[in-house]
Structures are given as structure tokens and as C-alpha cells.
Amino acid sequence: MANLNSSTQSQIDLGFHALADTTRRAVIARLHQGEAAATELAEPFEMALPSFMKHLKVLEAGGLIITRKEGRKRICSLDQKALARLSGWINAYEKGWQNRLGRMDAMFNEGDE
């Protein structure tokens, strides 16, 4: 791999390293169902939380998961952009309903005139 741009190479190495472990692959599989707190992700595994957190750090370094702090919890997710798209869809749906109710009101007022 001598010719590979060093930062690309290290990213690939980290990514493969992240996937080269059954615990970490299981975490990825779980996160496909939606985001979860680190403690919740750790539950199925018989290991101390600090050891489990090391696995999450490897996944994060490999660019496979994204984590954020929410109060005392660390929330892990697979793809923040994809989740943001879904939230955006719900925003638009909610806005659509606000518009509908505004139209309903307008319809009643028209009827009164």
C-alpha cells in the first residue's frame, strides 16, 4: 500500500479494523434499526462497559458510526445525514398539516361571508 495517500490508507485501515470483530459487527447490525445509547448497545455483551466503549471508539475512528452526548448518555448512530433526512421529512409533513388546518379555517370563514 506504499503508493496510497497516507490519510486515505489510514482511513481504510481503520475501517477494516473496525469491522474485523464480531462485537463491532453486531453493534453495526443493531444500529441499522435506529440510534441507541452506548449503555443500551452494551447490554447484550458480557464485558465491562469501559471495554465496550473501546469498541465504540474503534467504530467511530473507522468512520462507521457517529456519536453525540445527550445529557449523561452517549448516543450512537450509523448515519446522521440519513436520520436528518427523515427528520426533515417529518418536519415537512407536520408543516403540511399546519397548512391544511389553516385552509380549513379559511374555508369556514369563506362560508360565513
Add this chain to the structure above:
Amino acid sequence: MTALMQHRTSVLEKQFNVSPARVFAAWADLEQRAKWNSPSDDVVIRYTEDDFSVGGKDVSLCLVGDHIVAEVVGVYHHIVAGEQIIYTEIIKSEDQVLGVSQVSVSIAPEGDGTHMVVTLQTAAVSGGDILDEVAAGWTVAMEKMKAVLEA
């Protein structure tokens, strides 16, 4: 194991200066519903099925010009005339489900008018495209690696 899901409950409240019966009719009567049931000025709703009864189906197409942007399939689950409506709607685009929402409508007299509460319990979903994106990223990485190894 490829999909993602997001949930939200939204509570929309509205005060109208007409009677509860009139507000209920705005939901029950297709002609009236068609006047307000568009999410935006650009979208025209065309109903293909309309059965406002428990178990009944309500199917509409959302059109922008001649282009169908979404299909909405609603099923009524609970109706109390003048007071309550609960239905679910599935929003699809090109046969792919984008979201499913339970819409609960509560209608009650208040002062000289009506207070209406619409609660939306929505789940937005994504199909396999998310994993495809991840897979595409890895395919690129593998190709780069192969190119380097074979160089």
C-alpha cells in the same frame, strides 16, 4: 437490517368560530375535505377512493402539475360523529413507503366555536438506500485498495 426509522408525535390545536358539527363535516364530506386537504398551494389532491366509515379506505394522489409526487392511503379506524376520528395514513412515493402516521382528531365545543386537536404520531422510514450508500463507500475503498495493491 437496512432501514432507518424516526418517530415524532405532533399536537396541532386550532380554534374555529363554527360549530363542532360543521368542523366534523369538513372531515366527513369529501367535497369539503378536498377544499382544505392539500399540504401546500402547489399540490393538488385527487381522490381515487373515498369511504368515510370505520374500516373504510381513503386513497388520494398528490399532484404537482401532471406529476404524481405521492400517494396517500388512509384507513379509518374510529369515528364518533361530531367528536372523534382516528385514522392511519401511509404516504408512498413510487410504491416506496416514506412514512406512516396515525392521525387522531378530537373536536369539542369551546365558547361560541370549536376547539380541535389533531395529534400526528408519525414514523418516517427509509428503505435500503442507506445501506447502499454505506456499501458504495466501501466498494470505492476496496477499489482504491485493489488499485494500490496491483500497482
